[in-house]
Each structure stands twice: as structure tokens, then as C-alpha cells.
Amino acid sequence: MxxxxxxxxxxxxxxxxPVCLAAxxxxxxxxxxxxxxxxxxxxxxxxxxxxxxxxxxxxxxxLLGAAMWLILxxxxxxxxxxxxxxxxxxxxxxxxxxxxxxxxxxxVALGPLAHVGAGTLALVTHVLAVxxxxxxxxxxxxxxxxxxxxxxxxxxxxRARIAREVHDVVAHxxxxxxxxxxxxEDVFDADPEQARQALRAIDDAGRSxxxxxxxxxxxEGGREGDDGRRPPRGLEDLAELAANARxxxxxxxLDTRGAGSPPPAAVALAAYRIxxxxxxxxxxxxxxxxxxxxxxxDEESVRIEVSDNGRxxxxxxxxxxxxxxLAGMRERAALLGGTLDAGPGPDGGFRVRAVLPIRCAS
Numbered sequence: 297m298x299x300x301x302x303x304x305x306x307x308x309x310x311x312x313x314p315v316c317l318a319a320x321x322x323x324x325x326x327x328x329x330x331x332x333x334x335x336x337x338x339x340x341x342x343x344x345x346x347x348x349x350x351x352x353x354x355x356x357x358x359l360l361g362a363a364m365w366l367i368l369x370x371x372x373x374x375x376x377x378x379x380x381x382x383x384x385x386x387x388x389x390x391x392x393x394x395x396x397x398x399x400x401x402x403x404v405a406l407g408p409l410a411h412v413g414a415g416t417l418a419l420v421t422h423v424l425a426v427x428x429x430x431x432x433x434x435x436x437x438x439x440x441x442x443x444x445x446x447x448x449x450x451x452x453x454x455r456a457r458i459a460r461e462v463h464d465v466v467a468h469x470x471x472x473x474x475x476x477x478x479x480x481e482d483v484f485d486a487d488p489e490q491a492r493q494a495l496r497a498i499d500d501a502g503r504s505x506x507x508x509x510x511x512x513x514x515x516e517g518g519r520e521g522d523d524g525r526r527p528p529r530g531l532e533d534l535a536e537l538a539a540n541a542r543x544x545x546x547x548x549x550l551d552t553r554g555a556g557s558p559p560p561a562a563v564a565l566a567a568y569r570i571x572x573x574x575x576x577x578x579x580x581x582x583x584x585x586x587x588x589x590x591x592x593x594d595e596e597s598v599r600i601e602v603s604d605n606g607r608x609x610x611x612x613x614x615x616x617x618x619x620x621x622l623a624g625m626r627e628r629a630a631l632l633g634g635t636l637d638a639g640p641g642p643d644g645g646f647r648v649r650a651v652l653p654i655r656c657a658s
Contacts, residue, residue, distance in 0.1 A: 332368035335360050339379035350387035354399050357383045362406065373410040374422050377403070381429040388433025389440070400430045447623045454624035455631075530564035531598075534571060534591060541575045547586040548575075554593035563652050566628045567591060567598050570636070574602035574648045577621045584645060597634070597654055603647040625650070 339360040346353045357380035365376035374381075384403055388396040403426040411419035480494035531552065538548040558564070571589055578587050584606035592599050622638055625648070629636040634652040641647035 328367050332364045332371065335364040335367070339364070343379060343382065346383050346386045347390070350383055350390055351395070351399065354380055354383035354387055354402075358403065358406065362409065365409070372414065372418060372421075373406070374418070374425050377406065377422075377426075381425060384426065385429040385433040385436075388430045389436040390433075393434070396430065396433065400426065403430075450621075450623045451627050454627045529568040530561065531559070531567060531591060531593075533568055534589070537568070537572055537575060538589065541579065541587070544579055546575075546579060546584065549586070549588040551588070551590045552592070554591075554598075555595075557595075559593055559598050559652075559654050563598055563632060563654055566632055566634075566652055567600055567650075569628055570600055570625050570648070570650050571602060573621050573625050578602070578604045578606065578646070593654075595654065598652045600650040600652070601647065602649075603641045603645060605643075605645040 339357050342353050342356045342360070358377060361373075361377035361380050365371060365373050380403060384396070384399050387399050404423055407419050407422050407426075410422040477494070477498055480491040480498070483494075484491045531554075534550060534552060538550040541548045559567075571591065575587065575589070578584050584604035587602060587604040590599075590601045625638075626636045629650050629652060632652050634650060636648070636650040638646070638648045
């Protein structure tokens with residue numbers, strides 16, 4: 297948005313300044329070119345606030361442009377109102393149609409001034425320029441709405457996928473509890489210590505299942521469209537991910553370390569999916585030759601960092617496109633009470649970092 301404001305201001309000045317300087321005193325007073333130039337500068341300056349208040353900036357730019365044209369008719373009305381046209385484009389992109397259409401009608405209403413000053417061709421040019429500015433804003437607004445809709449759909453799909461996966465994890469855990477309970481009953485009188493071990497295993501599995509059920513409930517997803525059942529993925533499967541990426545031509549440095557008991561299955565599954573998505577998007581969009589995957593865990597959290605040496609400006613998946621991959625990774629982290637951020641790395645390339653707390657899933 298800063299680049300847009302700077303570019304718009306430069307465009308306004310680039311059109312108005314040469315005309316004001318070339319006009320000279322003309323048939324009127326010597327102050328006219330200087331006054332028109334001052335109005336052009338003012339019109340460029342008010343564009344600083346165009347994103348915050350496009351309607352107010354449009355009104356101010358239109359008044360300044362009309363005054364500039366009245367002072368210096370050598371500048372066409374379309375050129376004098378260039379700042380207002382840019383503000384109209386932003387208004388059309390950021391505000392609903394019912395609001396921006398009033399700005400369009402107001403700009404079109406200034407058309408008779410162009411007709412009085414330079415005839416029918418100037419009127420037609422003014423109306424076409426104003427309509428084009430409004431239409432360009434509508435195109436941008438439709439594009440933003442499409443991206444937002446795709447992101448929402450990606451989040452919904454990821455929630456449904458998470459729900460299916462956690463359902464499988466919980467089902468497996470409950471099956472283990474049933475087996476342990478049966479074993480405890482069988483040896484309850486003959487070997488009380490073994491029965492106690494089975495009961496402790498049931499207690500641990502139950503606590504883990506409760507945490508994973510919380511994730512399942514947060515996901516708010518159904519079970520439609522299941523794409524097949526397979527054992528839940530986890531940290532032990534990261535080596536397979538790295539091998540697949542190497543087979544695709546990417547050099548992968550995998551570093552996994554940790555202490556304490558293994559994390560809950562829901563956390564391990566989320567970590568696996570985040571690394572999987574990061575590697576996939578690196579292969580598709582980054583233009584990278586090397587990627588480093590670091591996964592560490594302790595009693596509190598699992599920390600993930602995936603960084604590559606790709607070229608700047610090649611990450612369409614980061615946000616320039618639909619952002620579906622990044623939205624899915626963030627959704628997984630958020631459902632566990634964790635965080636995920638992505639952006640340029642300190643040494644170039646791109647970096648994805650996530651923190652998944654264990655306590656929220658246990």
C-alpha cells in the first residue's frame with residue numbers, strides 16, 4: 297500500500313508538473329502556473345491517506361483537481377483529476393459497490409466541465425477514464441474476495457482433514473485401552489503388579505485421548521470425503537519425507553532431537569503435516585536447491601523450522617496466490633494452541649517456524 301501511494305503521487309506530479317511549467321504565464325496572470333503546481337502537489341499529498349479514507353480523499357482530490365483546471369485550462373480536466381481517479385479506484389476496491397458508485401457518479405458529473413472546456417471528445421475521454429478507474433477497482437475487489445474465499449475453503453478443508461486424522465488417532469488409543477483393560481482383568485489376582493502396569497497404561501492413554509478429542513472438537517469438521525485410512529503419521533516418519541524430497545532433486549538436511557516422552561499423537565501428526573506442506577511448497581514454488589528441516593522437542597513443546605535457499609519473490613504460495621498451503625499450516629498450529637509464522641529468512645530464501653505446545657494436547 298505504501299508503494300501504491302508513492303506511485304500514485306509520482307504519477308499525479310509527473311502529469312501536472314510538466315504542463316504547469318510549460319504553460320508559463322499564458323494569457324492570464326503570472327501566478328496561475330505556480331498556483332496550479334501547488335494544487336497538484338496538494339493533490340499528490342492527500343493520496344497519503346487514500347487507504348484509510350478513500351471517500352474523503354476522493355472528494356478532496358476532485359475539488360483540488362477542478363480548481364487546478366479552472367486556474368490552468370491548458371491542463372485537461374482528465375489530467376487535472378488524475379489524483380481523484382486514483383482515489384476512485386481505491387474506493388472501488390476497498391468499499392462496497394453501494395458506496396463506490398456514488399463516487400463514480402460524482403466524478404461523471406464533472407464531465408460537463410470537460411465539454412465546456414474542450415468539446416465532446418474531452419467529455420468522452422473523461423467519462424471513459426473515470427469508468428476505467430472504477431472498473432479497475434472492482435476487478436481488484438473481486439480478486440481479493442476470491443483469495444479470501446479460497447483461504448476460507450482451505451481452512452475448512454484442513455479442519456475436516458484434521459478431524460478425520462485425529463478421529464483415527466483417538467480410535468487407536470481407545471483400542472489400546474480396551475486391550476490393556478482386558479489384560480489387567482486376566483492377571484488381576486495372579487499378578488497384581490502386571491495389572492497395575494496395565495491400569496497405568498490405561499490412565500496414560502486416556503489422558504492422551506482426552507487431549508486429542510479437544511483437538512477433534514476444535515476442528516469442527518465432518519467425515520465426508522474420506523480418502524482412505526492409514527496409520528497416523530508422526531515424527532518418526534520425517535525421515536521418509538526427507539527421502540521423498542531428496543528423490544525429487546532437493547538436498548535436505550534433517551535434524552531431529554528431543555528429550556522426554558514422545559509427544560501426543562495429535563501434536564506429532566501436526567508437526568509431520570507442517571513439515572510435509574513446507575517441503576511440498578518449497579519443491580513447487582521456491583526454486584531452491586537445499587532445505588534444512590529442524591524439529592526439536594522437550595516436555596513443553598515441539599519446535600519446527602524449515603528454511604531453504606530459494607530465490608526471493610518466488611513464493612506465490614506465501615500469500616500472492618490463494619495462500620492455501622500456509623493457511624492449512626497455520627490452522628493446524630492454531631488448533632493445538634500453537635503459532636506459525638513464515639517469511640524471508642535472515643540469510644535469504646524462505647523460512648517457516650512453528651511452535652506446538654504439548655500441554656494443550658495432553
